[in-house]
Amino acid sequence: MQRKVLEARIYRAGYKGSFIIQNISLSIGAGEILLVTGRSGSGKSTLLKSIAGLIEIDGGFFDGVIAIKGQKISPNPLVLSKSIFYVPQEPWYGIVGYTVQTDYCHTLSVYGKHCKLELLEAYGLLSIANRVVYGISAGESQRLLWAEALETDTLVILFDEPYTYIDLEGRAVFKKYLEKALSTGRAVVVVDHMPENWEDYEPYMLVLDRGKPSYYGRFRSGVKALDIRSLRRERATSLDVLLEAENVWFSYHGHDPVLRGVDLSLRRREIIGIVGRNGTGKTTLLKVLAGVYNARRGRVRRRGSTVYVPENPLLYFSHPLPREEIFAAEKPSEKALRIVRAFDLEHLLDKPLAKLSSGERRRVALASALVRGYSIYLLDEPTGGLDRYTVESLVEAIAFIAETGSGVIVAHHDPRLTGLFDAEYKLEGGSLQCIY
Template sequence: KLLLLDEPTSHLDPGNAIKVINGVLKLKRLGKSLIIIDHYIERWRSVVDEILFLTNGTLTDINGVKDPYVKWRALIKSLRPPEDVGEVICDVSIKSFSYPGSDFEVLKDVVFEVRRGEIVWVKGPSGCGKTTLLRLIAKKFRSREGYVRVHGKTIYVPDNPLLYFSEPTPEAEVLGRLDILSKFGLKELSRTPIMKLSTGERRRLAIASILARKFDLALLDEPTIGLDPKSKYEVLKSIVSLAGEGVAVIISSHDEDLRFISSWVYELG
């Protein structure tokens, strides 16, 4: 039998990704054949027998060849958060949070603040409460033991940005602000249906929309998940640009590349 695995580790923290890779090794030893699609080439290099790189519809054998994304990984490492910050936009103090009807404590003793222009990265293993924290800050849930104070307009963008958009095209989504689309490299796509944009383009459009709609606090859930290094660089650069415009940003993610753009890092779990 042939097993097809599409991005099997992209939604996982590093620890759980290793468990998946070990599981693949066990299947391989049992004689199973697998085809794996993933952007993490080095993660799989010692596991697979052959590596093929797909670009412009053409497959190229890159066994023994250096990472084709090395340029973009270097650019990601060169990114830095803005230096100029302003007043406190969000103040969080959650002593405890459990979902209604459950005794399981999802969050405990979470205390931090975010200033205008800062990028805060909330990290931790899968299931530790990262998304729950963002939803609490967005007032989608409320904690009986603690508080969340936000001074300004807040927006939550889920990992699937299609659930965020309210307009059919990029131009409409940014309220006609073509200058903002240009800032995020999307001007040529201004009238393209959002459904036809790539995942990376949608994520950059969501960031552009936040700026156009003048939100003060952006809550981004896994904004780089499933992206190749080039698209990830463009999204991370866009987040830095957003913060540079004075927007406070809180990101929930297990992507370690967030460390390059983060003003502060908080780990849950």
């Protein structure tokens, strides 16, 4: 009988005496995929960090056994990294090089591989090979980590929400090289809130519920699709313009323009979606609209208070605890408490933000913005790391604030949001093209 590539038995793992995950046993063979899913905060990322030997570095504890091809391995990341490549959900935490090329070549050299720049082209990264890593988009960062993971020879790859920031073209590239990796006998564990993304692979499936397995076996479908249109209420958009961009140009120092003559207006009670390929400038556009960056040419008019919620929630926070971040040291209003309940945050209010999952931090950031009440909301990838139920709460919240007179712009790659917007635009070549 052929040994499994990866076997893990986790008795308990977590932070400061709190059992985030417990009583989990799993195994995966050569060329197989294990899909891990469950609600935000159920312990999926903690599971991957435990398998990779990273949880103790992150201030947590681990009690369990990891085996590679039947041989027990010390839960030391330096030992495990020889056999396991971990790709975090927040890609900026997995990059150490100064430029795209130096990070890629350094990582491959660690694993004894030659740096072949033609592979960067295959992953759509050659054109930005000399860009500094802090100047590339989250989607491009995620592609870079994919390339590194899939081009090494580790027996196991752990992907945490690999589609969070990725456009449709990027997903096709990922699938192509993932299938190549599987054909060579590598084992893959993937965390995803959207199981339907993996149905064609017929993977094994582990469903976590509050840190414990509620299902482990062959893939099963039947997850009800999110019907955005049923959540929206009819509302009449106003003629009052809250935000207006006229002939806006923007470029980073030493680079070609990212935005080229962008025109856009946002009215009261209007929800606008912005899509586009990775690296086309969606985040840059939101930052210019918010006033984080100044337009090089043209002008932006804002008529009302404005909030920009970035794709990395940690850049938004100014307090260590969710309670302080959401309530701002004031007595919670009934509105604030309703929002906290809607985003299922009551049990997290006194837990340090640094110890929350990516999805939980995003929920806190969105709740904080909604509680404060702004005229203009600029949301960058707000559904990243969120399960179906939290996305449903988010959509209802966005619809509600639009009804009360605010305007909302959402930059996203999430197909679940189809039907939310009054208008949607595609950013391509620095210009906005109206889709509808």
